[in-house]
Amino acid sequence: MADAIWATVTQAMMEEFELEPAQMRPEARIKEDLGLDSLDVVDMVIVLESAFDFKIQDKAALKEIVTLSDVADFIAATIEAERGQAANG
Amino acid sequence: MKGERVVISGVGAVSPFGPGAKLLCAQIQNGGCALGPLPGGEGFAGLGAKAAGIVPELEVKSIPRAFRRAMSPMGVFACLAAREALASAGLAEDYPRSMGLSVGGTMGSPQTMTEFFSEYLTAHGFGTLRSATFFKIMGHGAAAGLAQALGLTGRTLAPSAACAAGLQAVGLGYETIASGREEIMLCGGAEEFDVLTALTFDHILAASHNAQPAQASRPFDLGRDGLVCSEGAGIMVLESLSHAQKRGAPILAEIAGFATTTSPANLVHPDTEGLAECMAKALSDSGLRPGDIQAVNAHATATAEGDRAEGRAIEKIFGHKIPVNSFKGQLGHSMAASGALELILSLWMLHHNHFLPNYNLENPDPDCGGLLLPKTAQKYMIKSLIKNSFALGGVNASLVIKKFAC
Numbered sequence: 001m002a003d004a005i006w007a008t009v010t011q012a013m014m015e016e017f018e019l020e021p022a023q024m025r026p027e028a029r030i031k032e033d034l035g036l037d038s039l040d041v042v043d044m045v046i047v048l049e050s051a052f053d054f055k056i057q058d059k060a061a062l063k064e065i066v067t068l069s070d071v072a073d074f075i076a077a078t079i080e081a082e083r084g085q086a087a088n089g
Numbered sequence: 090m091k092g093e094r095v096v097i098s099g100v101g102a103v104s105p106f107g108p109g110a111k112l113l114c115a116q117i118q119n120g121g122c123a124l125g126p127l128p129g130g131e132g133f134a135g136l137g138a139k140a141a142g143i144v145p146e147l148e149v150k151s152i153p154r155a156f157r158r159a160m161s162p163m164g165v166f167a168c169l170a171a172r173e174a175l176a177s178a179g180l181a182e183d184y185p186r187s188m189g190l191s192v193g194g195t196m197g198s199p200q201t202m203t204e205f206f207s208e209y210l211t212a213h214g215f216g217t218l219r220s221a222t223f224f225k226i227m228g229h230g231a232a233a234g235l236a237q238a239l240g241l242t243g244r245t246l247a248p249s250a251a252c253a254a255g256l257q258a259v260g261l262g263y264e265t266i267a268s269g270r271e272e273i274m275l276c277g278g279a280e281e282f283d284v285l286t287a288l289t290f291d292h293i294l295a296a297s298h299n300a301q302p303a304q305a306s307r308p309f310d311l312g313r314d315g316l317v318c319s320e321g322a323g324i325m326v327l328e329s330l331s332h333a334q335k336r337g338a339p340i341l342a343e344i345a346g347f348a349t350t351t352s353p354a355n356l357v358h359p360d361t362e363g364l365a366e367c368m369a370k371a372l373s374d375s376g377l378r379p380g381d382i383q384a385v386n387a388h389a390t391a392t393a394e395g396d397r398a399e400g401r402a403i404e405k406i407f408g409h410k411i412p413v414n415s416f417k418g419q420l421g422h423s424m425a426a427s428g429a430l431e432l433i434l435s436l437w438m439l440h441h442n443h444f445l446p447n448y449n450l451e452n453p454d455p456d457c458g459g460l461l462l463p464k465t466a467q468k469y470m471i472k473s474l475i476k477n478s479f480a481l482g483g484v485n486a487s488l489v490i491k492k493f494a495c
Contacts, residue, residue: 018154035155042220043158050217 002076009072012051016043026069034068048075054082090346090374092267096493098338099178099326100433101170104420105142105319108169110177113430114437117445118466122419124302124317129284138287140302142319142421156238159224161198163281164234166322166426171235171275178326179338189243190236190275191262192324193254195425197226199283231279231322243271249425252388253349253480254278255323256428260347260488262327272332277429279322286424287318293357295392306422307449308389308415309396309457316390319421323429341436345473345489346375352483358394359479364402368475371487372406377473379407382489384444384469386435386476389415390422393454399477400457412469413460418448428478428486435476439492444469 010024019034030036036044045056052075056062065071102110105123116123127141149157149165160168175184196202201222208216215222224230229247236245244265248257255278262276290296297315299305307313333340348370352363372379385403389396403413416431423430438445446465453462473491480486 037155039158039220046217046219 002072005075005079006072008051009048009068009075012047013044013068016047024068026067028068029066030068030071052079054078090264090267093269094330095263095266095327095344096330096333097325097341097344097436097490098328098333099174099176099180100341100436101173101177101324102321102430102433103144103147103166103170104321104430105144107145108147108173110173110433114434117416117419117434122303122448124305124319124421126302127287130287133284133288136284136288136291137298138291138296138318139298139300140305140317140421141282141287142317142321142423143282144320152238156234158219159221159230160234161201161225161230161281162320163194163198163279163322164225164231166281166320167192167231167235167277167279167324168238170277170322170324171239174275174324174326177339179336180326184239185273186240187242188273188275189245189265189271190232190241191246191248191258191265192232192235192275193248193250193258193278193425194228194231195251195254195280196249197228197230198281199285200281201225203283203285235275243274250484250486251480251482252390252422252424252427253478253484253486254425254428255430256432256476256478256486256488257349257484259325259327259429259432260349260486263344263347266327266329273326273328275324276327277322277324278425278427280320280424280426282318282320290316290318297391304449306391306418308387308391308417309400309447309453309460309462310391310450311452311454313391313393313396315392316417317421319423321423321426321430323426323433325429325433340493342439342490343493345377345491346371346373347488348374349484349486352485354483356482359398359483359485361398361401361405363483364399364477364479364485365405367485368402368406368477368487371475371489375489375491377489377491382407382411382473382475383471384438384474385411385413386431386474387413387415388477388479390417395479396454397456399479400460403460404458409459409461411461412444412463414445414447414463416445418450428476432476432488435474436490439471439474439490442468442470444471
């Protein structure tokens with residue numbers, strides 16, 4: 001699943017922010033290395049919500065995201081949490 | 090106007106012909122018409138307008154994404170036209186970042202407004218709208234985007250005066266430089282087409298329903314049936330004469346005078362007295378007399394009321410012997426961009442001593458003041474020229490340009 005999440009995240013980031021495949025490194029920092037600013041981060045959330053078809057509820061957690069790897073991990077954790085909720089519900 | 094002398098040293102255009110002021114002037118000189126079928130009208134059963142002037146697809150990747158994300162089509166038009174204007178003024182990359190700008194628009198991006206309200210009214214929120222959406226809707230969106238993209242630190246002026254906005258923006262830039270507040274500015278107007286604009290003019294019975302695009306816009310012609318909406322941007326570099334001379338700039342013309350006035354009699358219909366007064370004030374500002382002016386570039390949108398009121402106003406100030414033309418037959422009415430695009434063509438006429446003809450003029454309306462309305466291009470000495478733009482809401486603007494002489 002991690003590979004699928006990574007592929008979807010990087011595809012969405014490249015399309016939205018006109019980035020190159022070579023820039024899609026796990027350690028790439030979204031602000032310093034990829035050049036995204038605060039408005040872009042808002043758009044990143046919109047794009048990822050569309051790509052994974054969910055709403056990100058814990059917006060505060062986004063502040064901890066620094067790298068592309070963090071983005072993918074955050075998405076994986078969100079999906080996991082949603083599955084847990086569904087199983088308990 | 091007393092103060093610093095102000096000259097125009099560069100021009101740039103994005104028109105329905107495509108990008109480039111040279112292309113615009115060449116197409117008009119060669120008898121071209123930029124109008125085609127109105128796009129996106131399907132589903133609007135009440136829309137009678139069938140023609141429009143649409144800018145062809147542009148190469149926009151040269152504008153960095155960080156700036157482009159907040160630019161609507163009109164913002165992109167303004168940015169590309171401004172770059173061309175700077176380059177033609179000999180300032181391609183080496184322009185002073187301290188310069189100001191004055192770029193008018195009818196309103197914020199109508200395409201983005203449509204997109205925004207479609208989402209807002211159905212999703213009751215922003216949904217998937219991107220963060221920069223609002224920046225495209227702002228009334229000064231095109232001007233602000235241009236200032237950001239070019240990194241300018243001078244004043245940003247963004248007059249919103251519909252069809253007079255482009256010429257008013259140039260006039261405000263002229264006044265700002267003449268008063269010594271800025272040395273050099275980018276000035277003009279930008280407009281983007283949306284079905285909303287065509288529907289609006291259709292609704293107030295001002296849009297042409299002619300299904301033949303190349304024949305639909307007919308200023309001063311008895312067969313006219315209204316205006317044709319179009320889009321684009323015209324931007325020019327204005328600077329003080331001393332600034333231009335210090336850097337050895339090309340000087341295309343001097344701005345001799347400007348006036349902008351209001352006709353409060355009616356929101357829609359221009360009145361002859363008000364238009365005549367505006368031209369008289371611009372002349373007074375220039376220190377020239379009617380006899381010193383060799384040509385008039387009219388606003389003339391191809392509505393009966395507008396053409397007649399302006400024609401009679403021109404007759405009142407200048408009589409019957411001065412040649413008058415309108416470029417809306419070829420270009421349609423690009424609203425806030427029209428004044429600037431038509432001023433670029435007027436500069437071309439002044440520079441080349443060449444009068445460009447009225448288009449689609451077969452039977453001149455005798456109620457337009459019995460004007461001299463040439464139907465063919467002709468060599469003609471022009472030392473000074475007056476250009477008009479008039480807007481819904483009663484906003485009038487007239488600008489006088491003349492050949493530069495020390």
